[in-house]
Amino acid sequence: xxxxxxxxxxxxxxxxxxxxxxxxxxxxxxxxxxxxxxxxxxxxxxxxxxxxxxxxxxxxxxxxxxxxxxxxxxxxxxxxxxxxxxxxxxxxxxxxxxxxxxxxxxxxxxxxxxxxxxxxxxxxxxxxxxxxxxxxxxxxxxxxxxxxxxxxxxxxxxxxxxxxxxxxxxxxxxxxxxxxxxxxxxxxxxxxxxxxxxxxxxxxxxxxxxxxxxxxxxxxxxxxxxxxxxxxxxxxxxxxxxxxxxxxxxxxxxxxxxxxxxxxxxxxxxxxxxxxxxxxxxxxxxxxxxxxxxxxxxxxxxxxxxxxxxxxxxxxxxxxxxxxxxxxxxxxxxxxxxxxxxxxxxxxxxxxxxxxxxxxxxxxxxxxxxxxxxxxxxxxxxxxxxxxxxxxxxxxxxxxxxxxxxxxxxxxxxxxxxxxxxxxxxxxxxxxxxxxxxxx
Numbered sequence: 001x002x003x004x005x006x007x008x009x010x011x012x013x014x015x016x017x018x019x020x021x022x023x024x025x026x027x028x029x030x031x032x033x034x035x036x037x038x039x040x041x042x043x044x045x046x047x048x049x050x051x052x053x054x055x056x057x058x059x060x061x062x063x064x065x066x067x068x069x070x071x072x073x074x075x076x077x078x079x080x081x082x083x084x085x086x087x088x089x090x091x092x093x094x095x096x097x098x099x100x101x102x103x104x105x106x107x108x109x110x111x112x113x114x115x116x117x118x119x120x121x122x123x124x125x126x127x128x129x130x131x132x133x134x135x136x137x138x139x140x141x142x143x144x145x146x147x148x149x150x151x152x153x154x155x156x157x158x159x160x161x162x163x164x165x166x167x168x169x170x171x172x173x174x175x176x177x178x179x180x181x182x183x184x185x186x187x188x189x190x191x192x193x194x195x196x197x198x199x200x201x202x203x204x205x206x207x208x209x210x211x212x213x214x215x216x217x218x219x220x221x222x223x224x225x226x227x228x229x230x231x232x233x234x235x236x237x238x239x240x241x242x243x244x245x246x247x248x249x250x251x252x253x254x255x256x257x258x259x260x261x262x263x264x265x266x267x268x269x270x271x272x273x274x275x276x277x278x279x280x281x282x283x284x285x286x287x288x289x290x291x292x293x294x295x296x297x298x299x300x301x302x303x304x305x306x307x308x309x310x311x312x313x314x315x316x317x318x319x320x321x322x323x324x325x326x327x328x329x330x331x332x333x334x335x336x337x338x339x340x341x342x343x344x345x346x347x348x349x350x351x352x353x354x355x356x357x358x359x360x361x362x363x364x365x366x367x368x369x370x371x372x373x374x375x376x377x378x379x380x381x382x383x384x385x386x387x388x389x390x391x392x393x394x395x396x397x398x399x400x401x402x403x404x405x406x407x408x409x410x411x412x413x414x415x416x417x418x419x420x421x422x423x424x425x426x427x428x429x430x431x432x433x434x435x436x437x438x439x440x
Contacts (some may be wrong), residue, residue, distance in 0.1 A: 013173065016040050016062075021150045022082040027066070027088050028145030035275050035297075036084070036145035039316050042104065043137065046111035048119045049132040053185035054107050063316035069298065073319050078368050084159070101128025111135040111158075118162055118213030122192045129199060136161070136237065138268075142370065144276035148295075151276040157268040159412055160188070164195050166203065168343075173202035175370065178411040180267045198350075198370060204373040205382040206440050208373070212346045214400075215436045216339060216374060219407035221349055223328050227415070228357040229392035230259050230362045231327040234284040235310075235417075236299035245362040245392055247395050248290050254399045256332050259285040261294060263325025264311060266425040272309065275320060279309030282405075284327075294322045314420030318421040324415060328427030332402025336430040341377035343432065347370045348379055349388075362392030365439075385405035387439040394435045 016038060024036045040062040048054040065075035066088050076087055115133040122131040132169040137158035144151045161178035175198040177191045217225060232238070233246035262281035265271050272278055275297050284290045295303065296311030299322055312323040340348070351370035357363065366388045372379040409428035 012186060015186045016143050016152075019081045020084075020143050022152050023084040024143055024145035026150055027084050027302070028150075032071055034088070034146070035315055035320075036064070036143075036316050037067070037144045037274055038062075038064045038139060038312070040142075041140045042106050044106040044108065044111055044135070044137040045107065046115050046135040047132070048112075048115035050119060050123060050130045054112050054116050056112060057137055058104060058108060059074065059108070060104060062407050064258075064311075067318040067320060073317075074347045075317050077316075086185045087193060106137055106139060111137065112158060117430070118160065118188045118192065121188065122162065122164070122196075125192060125201070126164075126166070126196050127166070127223070128162050129196075132163045134161050134163075135159075140176070142274065144272060144274065146276045149276065151272045152309060152389065153270050153422075155268045155270050155410055159267075160191065161411070162191050162195050164199050166199050168203060171203050171367075172197055173205065175199040175202060176353070178315035180410060180412055181229070202370070202382045205384045207259050207374070208347060208383045208386050210307045210438050210440060212435065214343050214374075214432065214434050216343060216346060216348045216401075217428065217433075218350050219336070219353060219403070219405050219429045219430055220409050220427055222428035222431035223367065223409060224352050224355060224413070225364075225431070226259055226329050226428060227327045227413075227426050228355045228426065229362060229390075229396065230284055230355055231261065231294075231324045231418075233359040233362065234290075235322045235324070235359070236293040236303060236305075238301060238354075239293055240299060245360060246284075246290050250290055250393070251287040252393070253285065253396050254402070255288040256402050257285055257288050257396065257399060258283060258330040259327065259394040260330055261310070261324055261343075264327035264383045265328070265408065265427070266423070267409070268423040268425075270309075270325070273311045274313045275311040277307045277309045277311060279325070282308045282375045295319050296322045312420075312422055314422055316370070318420050321418060321420065323353065323417065323420075323422055324424050326408070326425040326427065328406070328408065329402065329429060329431065331404050331406045331429050332431075334401045334403050336403040338375065339403055339430050339432045342401070344376060347376050347383065347388075347436075347438070352388075363389070364392065365389050388440055390435060395433050398434035399431065400434065401432035405429045 042060040063077040111418040118133040139156040233244040263279040294310040352368045406429045
């Protein structure tokens with residue numbers, strides 16, 4: 001039995017076919033500095049848990065917006081191509097034509113099979129634990145018009161996450177693992193192996209010592225750290241309002257530190273941003289010096305800078321903002337093993353699940369859900385979940401090692417800003433820094 005909530009929305013934008021191209025081109029060419037954005041998005045999630053029936057949620061929606069510098073965003077969820085010009089006038093039709101169902105393209109079968117199969121295998125391998133598996137998939141098709149040209153792009157990804165809980169006598173532990181699903185036939189088995197290994201290890205987890213500490217981030221994990229500390233501070237609209245700690249005159253960062261944002265390397269990558277601007281890699285910090293910001297078309301014009309392809313919107317209902325794509329620390333030259341061996345006392349961070357930062361001050365808090373104590377250069381015992389606090393400039397200045405083992409996240413995160421959630425990816429080699437503080 002499957003509990004289903006399947007929706008084929010009564011939205012009139014049925015498919016983004018060639019009929020839209022002429023209408024978009026006409027509107028975008030006829031009004032100066034006008035961006036037309038049309039999207040169709042489909043979301044699929046499937047959830048299974050120990051001793052429960054799987055559930056499925058499948059939704060699809062579509063909409064159109066017109067954005068100009070001299071007026072508020074205009075949007076509508078039910079237009080046909082020949083009615084687009086009416087949206088520009090600010091008077092979209094009350095009835096956009098006969099309603100029709102949008103065909104669903106994502107298949108529920110593989111999703112349900114994956115999560116139910118994951119639960120069966122996980123319970124077989126560790127019967128006493130409780131497991132929950134969740135499949136999340138989305139597919140977004142967009143057409144963007146600007147200056148008489150029309151740009152097409154498609155962004156999609158799918159991932160699976162497994163959470164586990166285990167109790168034995170007076171001890172308890174939780175663990176989580178996830179993967180972006182590509183063409184690996186053994187991904188479920190690999191995720192289950194990882195989660196069981198960490199679950200068993202964490203049964204003996206201890207409280208970390210509160211106060212200042214040295215932190216070593218496992219490969220990829222410092223990408224979350226740099227996303228918060230540098231990425232948000234490099235979003236141009238914040239910098240233009242004086243709300244970024246990352247100013248061009250900073251010269252105290254390590255010479256080996258280079259931070260890049262490249263949407264082409266994201267788990268849900270894009271060729272053009274939501275304004276139709278081609279993406280390119282942007283060096284936010286180059287060899288220790290702030291270099292470029294992440295721009296939308298508007299901020300680039302006001303700043304006198306080149307566009308970067310980072311103008312994004314959460315949906316057709318939202319205005320454009322400069323946003324990150326895939327933010328990562330470039331490889332350094334230090335041996336990862338030596339980085340760890342050089343730490344006498346500290347924390348080795350394996351997983352962080354949430355974070356918050358103030359780009360103006362650089363203050364940030366991270367929730368660590370999987371970590372080990374470092375003693376005399378070795379990992380000696382697992383630690384319970386805790387918080388890490390820091391200030392961006394000081395923590396970056398205190399970097400003591402940048403490894404040569406760059407890795408990217410095996411999942412896909414969600415970045416929230418001004419009520420607009422967007423997928424974001426991160427990466428980093430092994431990183432060691434001082435001036436982090438443990439809190440509970």
